[in-house]
Amino acid sequence: MRLALAALAAAVALPLVVIVLVLGSTGGSAAAAAAAPAGAVIPASAAGAGSTGTAWARSLLAAGGWPATGCNTGAVVAWERAEGSTPAWHNLLDTTLREPGSHPVNSVGVQAYPSVQAGLAATVATLRGGPYGPILAALAAGDNAQAVADAVAASPWGTEPFTASCA
Numbered sequence: 001m002r003l004a005l006a007a008l009a010a011a012v013a014l015p016l017v018v019i020v021l022v023l024g025s026t027g028g029s030a031a032a033a034a035a036a037p038a039g040a041v042i043p044a045s046a047a048g049a050g051s052t053g054t055a056w057a058r059s060l061l062a063a064g065g066w067p068a069t070g071c072n073t074g075a076v077v078a079w080e081r082a083e084g085s086t087p088a089w090h091n092l093l094d095t096t097l098r099e100p101g102s103h104p105v106n107s108v109g110v111q112a113y114p115s116v117q118a119g120l121a122a123t124v125a126t127l128r129g130g131p132y133g134p135i136l137a138a139l140a141a142g143d144n145a146q147a148v149a150d151a152v153a154a155s156p157w158g159t160e161p162f163t164a165s166c167a
Contacts, residue, residue, distance in 0.1 A: 053077055054167070056092050056116070063120040064127065067142035071166040075138075075148035078164035082152075088112070090119030094158075095126040108158070131156060 057076035061068045080092040089105055089112035096104075099122050102111040113119035127136060134151035138144065149164035 059120055064124045066139040069142040071145040072142045074167035075145035075164040078162055079152055082159050082162035090116045093123050095123050097122045097126045
């Protein structure tokens with residue numbers, strides 16, 4: 001029976017997704033999940049990703065439903081560097097969105113989240129719920145890392161201008 005099930009699973013080859021509803025004790029809220037419906041479904045390959053550099057950037061792109069192009073990855077990694085965050089906060093773009101389980105880590109209210117998934121959900125919710133249309137448009141296009149960087153610098157996010165290139 002197990003062999004038959006394994007053969008059936010291999011034949012069907014459905015893509016595996018992990019639905020991450022970051023609620024209650026896991027550090028997110030229903031509001032964050034509702035504000036970022038694309039962020040509620042994170043591919044299995046991204047759900048277990050690390051909380052540093054390229055892995056976090058790719059996880060953020062997956063969580064937000066943005067194309068995982070070299071330009072988007074390069075832009076997010078450059079944005080992470082411009083923020084200078086601490087990986088242990090699971091918040092490499094330094095969002096200030098308060099969520100259950102998060103706590104402020106500086107005077108402007110940047111939050112530390114209890115998990116990578118909670119930090120990703122909060123970042124996507126912040127981007128989708130604020131005045132960040134030009135950033136969202138540049139990420140959706142996925143073809144110009146500097147356009148993402150320029151949109152970030154021109155936004156109220158608070159990041160100084162930075163240079164980004166396609167990875």
